[in-house]
Amino acid sequence: MTPDSFTKPPRKPRADGERNRARLIEAARKVFAEKGAGAGLEQVAREAEVGIGTLYRHFRSRDALITSIYQQEIDTLIDAAPALMNELEPLPALREWLLQFVDFLETKQGMADVLSTLIGGTAALYSGTSECLAHAIEALTANAVDEGALDLDLEPLDLLRAIGGVANLTPGENWRQSAVQMIDLLLKGMQRDSD
Amino acid sequence: MTPDSFTKPPRKPRADGERNRARLIEAARKVFAEKGAGAGLEQVAREAEVGIGTLYRHFRSRDALITSIYQQEIDTLIDAAPALMNELEPLPALREWLLQFVDFLETKQGMADVLSTLIGGTAALYSGTSECLAHAIEALTANAVDEGALDLDLEPLDLLRAIGGVANLTPGENWRQSAVQMIDLLLKGMQRDSD
DNA sequence: AGAAATGTGGAGGGCGCCTCCGTTTAAATA
DNA sequence: TATTTAAACGGAGGCGCCCTCCACATTTCT
Numbered sequence: 001m002t003p004d005s006f007t008k009p010p011r012k013p014r015a016d017g018e019r020n021r022a023r024l025i026e027a028a029r030k031v032f033a034e035k036g037a038g039a040g041l042e043q044v045a046r047e048a049e050v051g052i053g054t055l056y057r058h059f060r061s062r063d064a065l066i067t068s069i070y071q072q073e074i075d076t077l078i079d080a081a082p083a084l085m086n087e088l089e090p091l092p093a094l095r096e097w098l099l100q101f102v103d104f105l106e107t108k109q110g111m112a113d114v115l116s117t118l119i120g121g122t123a124a125l126y127s128g129t130s131e132c133l134a135h136a137i138e139a140l141t142a143n144a145v146d147e148g149a150l151d152l153d154l155e156p157l158d159l160l161r162a163i164g165g166v167a168n169l170t171p172g173e174n175w176r177q178s179a180v181q182m183i184d185l186l187l188k189g190m191q192r193d194s195d
Numbered sequence: 196m197t198p199d200s201f202t203k204p205p206r207k208p209r210a211d212g213e214r215n216r217a218r219l220i221e222a223a224r225k226v227f228a229e230k231g232a233g234a235g236l237e238q239v240a241r242e243a244e245v246g247i248g249t250l251y252r253h254f255r256s257r258d259a260l261i262t263s264i265y266q267q268e269i270d271t272l273i274d275a276a277p278a279l280m281n282e283l284e285p286l287p288a289l290r291e292w293l294l295q296f297v298d299f300l301e302t303k304q305g306m307a308d309v310l311s312t313l314i315g316g317t318a319a320l321y322s323g324t325s326e327c328l329a330h331a332i333e334a335l336t337a338n339a340v341d342e343g344a345l346d347l348d349l350e351p352l353d354l355l356r357a358i359g360g361v362a363n364l365t366p367g368e369n370w371r372q373s374a375v376q377m378i379d380l381l382l383k384g385m386q387r388d389s390d
Numbered sequence: 391a392g393a394a395a396t397g398t399g400g401a402g403g404g405c406g407c408c409t410c411c412g413t414t415t416a417a418a419t420a
Numbered sequence: 421t422a423t424t425t426a427a428a429c430g431g432a433g434g435c436g437c438c439c440t441c442c443a444c445a446t447t448t449c450t
Contacts, residue, residue, distance in 0.1 A: 014447055017397055040437060051399030056439065154376040158361050162377060165360015166353050181349040182357060189384025209416055212428055235406055246430030251408065 021058050023048040028069050033107075037066065067129060074129055077104055081136040090144035091187065097140055098183045101160060105167045106176060133160075150190045159186055216253050218243040223264050232261065262324055269324055272299055276331040285339035286382065292335055293378045296355060300362045301371060328355075345385045354381055 027048035031039050041062065045055045059065040080100060084093040137156040144150040166182045167175050222243035226234050236257065240250045254260040275295060279288040332351040339345040361377045362370050 011395075012448065014396060016446070020397085041439090042437070045399095052438095053399050053440080053442095054397075057397075062438090154373060154380065158365070158373050158377060161360045161364040161373075162357035163360070164364060165356045165358070169356040169359060170353070178349060178353050178356075182353060185349065185384040186380060187384075189380040189382075206426085207417065209427060211416070215428085236408090237406070240430095247407095248409080248411095248430050249428075252428070257407085 017058075020048070020050050020054055024050060024055055024058055024065075025068055028065055032066075032069070041065070071129065073104060073107070074133065077101065078132050078136045081140055085140065085143055089149075090140075090147045091149050094140045094144055094150075095183060095187055097137070098159065098163065099180065102163065102167070102176065102179045102183070105164065105179070133157075144190075148192060151192045152190055162186065212253075215243070215245050215249055219245060219250055219253055219260075220263055223260055227261075227264070236260070266324060268299060268302070269328065272296065273327050273331045276335055280335065280338055284344075285335075285342045286344050289335045289339055289345075290378060290382055292332070293354065293358065293381075294375065297358065297362070297371065297374045297378070300359065300374070328352075343387060346387045347385055357381065 024044065027050075028044045031044045031047050035043075041055060042052050044065075045052045048055070055065075059068060077097075077100060081097055084097050087093070088096060134157050137160065141150065141152055141156045141159075145152050163179055163182055163186075166179050170178050219239065222245075223239045226239045226242050230238075236250060237247050239260075240247045243250070250260075254263060272292075272295060276292055279292050282288070283291060329352050332355065336345065336347055336351045336354075340347050358374055358377055358381075361374050365373050
């Protein structure tokens with residue numbers, strides 16, 4: 001129906017546009033890392049040496065900017081799942097992946113918004129990122145269930161939500177330890193009864 | 196050291212002050228219920244037919260207002276703990292209390308801020324509410340551990356954080372079911388190994 | 391080079407947070 | 421009751437963030 005060659009007028013994307021987009025993402029990474037999410041978008045624009053208007057043309061909303069930033073890291077996380085399932089037994093694979101998820105959260109210190117954007121929110125629905133993340137953990141858990149290692153009564157994403165809760169709501173520096181303990185607790189709870 | 200009769204100059208608190216405080220709390224309940232937390236404080240003041248300055252004198256911060264609102268409900272929750280420990284076996288007592296915690300969350304639909312204020316945040320440190328909540332769940336878990344029903348590797352508050360994560364980050368209407376399943380999963384994970 | 395499309399920048403409107411301080415009003419005192 | 425005292429009031433206004441809009445600049449295409 002819509003053959004590529006005819007549907008859209010061909011036009012090379014402007015060089016400055018792409019350059020600025022890249023600068024913005026880099027600037028946002030830096031600023032958010034320093035000041036936590038919730039830092040002013042104006043500041044991001046300043047850091048990128050770009051007008052605020054430019055920022056808003058490239059990224060309609062704060063969420064759009066955030067997902068753009070973390071898309072790459074999340075893709076890495078998602079891609080890691082199949083590899084882990086090959087290399088490890090189902091349970092260790094799941095555990096390892098959850099640990100990597102914690103690593104990911106660690107770099108986003110305190111960015112509650114990021115989390116809800118990714119696993120709760122409505123925004124990720126556009127990008128489909130949320131679904132991919134869901135697929136990854138669903139695959140890991142299904143794998144473990146098939147092998148008889150787990151019983152699972154809940155939506156796999158809820159595991160991430162629980163971990164996220166611990167990560168977000170634990171004040172201070174030691175949330176990581178709590179998160180890891182939570183992972184082991186959850187895994188133990190899912191372990192199939194031996195009766 | 197500080198006998199009541201001498202330490203403070205006696206002065207009846209002004210009637211209008213107390214009245215306005217009450218009006219503000221009531222107004223805040225209403226407005227937050229309608230518009231979710233994050234509603235403008237100015238609107239709360241308007242609803243209470245009071246100047247914005249008055250609101251800020253009674254409640255230094257948004258958090259202070261929020262904790263004042265929910266203080267009562269939380270007290271109820273906290274008070275329920277000892278009773279449950281008397282009436283039920285340790286494990287069912289803990290479970291029941293966690294379910295009541297979910298009920299509490301239910302009335303705060305989507306108020307992520309409330310949660311972090313209560314179990315994560317810095318604000319509750321002033322009021323001590325956070326500590327009381329912590330004491331309640333610590334008592335419940337300690338009770339179960341003493342009776343040999345549980346092994347516990349984590350800070351009891353983390354249980355609430357995990358549940359809170361599920362509650363906050365699950366979109367739609369069905370988070371309650373998820374939260375309950377999470378409770379059972381956590382309990383199972385904490386169950387002492389029978390080896 | 392000239393036309394057309396695309397991108398830029400930042401002023402400015404809107405909004406919510408919170409402070410400050412001149413005025414009002416209740417409680418204590420005479 | 422009249423006066424004094426200090427607690428409480430209220431809302432204008434400063435601040436900072438969000439986002440839109442559009443006259444102007446730059447790039448690509450012909």
